[in-house]
């Protein structure tokens with residue numbers, strides 16, 4: 369089952385997604401990209417910066433990015449064009465209801481990748497099963513998601529705790545799991561991967577230099593009051609306009625703190641699809 373994407377694709381959200389590369393977002397996948405002919409599927413590819421980077425690393429291979437948002441798929445195509453990368457294709461598609469134009473591609477990909485997608489789904493287990501089905505025997509499923517409860521920051525600020533509590537409540541109110549990063553390996557086991565075939569690790573994004581703080585705090589200040597997230601908060605009744613403004617102001621204050629520090633903790637898994 370798929371629901372509307374909590375954040376939507378406002379410019380403040382895309383600013384965060386478009387910063388992403390294989391290096392800063394898929395360190396777990398890097399050791400598996402040493403074959404230039406790989407066929408890769410990037411599920412929930414968003415504006416496609418990771419997807420295009422993946423394609424540049426498999427020049428004799430092929431990368432397909434899918435996302436249910438036609439708007440963001442258009443942006444991804446434009447990004448590939450600007451980068452001059454031609455072994456990549458983007459299609460509007462939902463992991464729960466997706467057939468490639470050439471027919472089904474079950475079992476067709478060497479690597480099936482999903483970055484920061486499962487946390488937004490109401491049925492992450494169903495999605496993991498689909499990711500597995502799309503992977504060749506001998507191929508891998510690579511998934512990474514944040515654990516919002518494990519995020520941390522310095523210095524303390526009451527507005528930051530308010531932000532975290534509200535975000536967790538809103539995400540849970542739409543039956544998604546903002547903490548799924550810590551149990552991706554368990555979801556993979558429920559989807560049929562054996563524990564011995566799953567590599568589970570953790571990698572953090574750190575935002576601490578003035579430029580990093582400007583990026584992270586700036587985009588959260590903006591998305592709190594401008595993106596679809598704002599509407600979700602208000603519609604759910606879990607927060608008010610005044611709460612959102614207070615949180616946005618908190619991020620602006622945190623951005624200015626010279627000793628400010630933010631840790632975003634991501635759980636990541638590589639699941640080997642062994643012959644059964």
Ligand SMILES: C[S@@+](CC[C@H](N)C(=O)[O-])C[C@H]1O[C@@H](n2cnc3c(N)ncnc32)[C@H](O)[C@@H]1O
Pocket residue numbers: 369370371373385386388411412413414415416418434435436437440461462463464482483484485488489
């Ligand atoms: C947090 S963004 C991540 C985008 C990209 N993977 C990245 O890391 O930059 C989550 C993306 O998942 C997409 N998405 C939501 N539901 C989906 C579904 N059922 N199937 C595929 N993608 C989905 C959203 O449209 C959104 O672009």
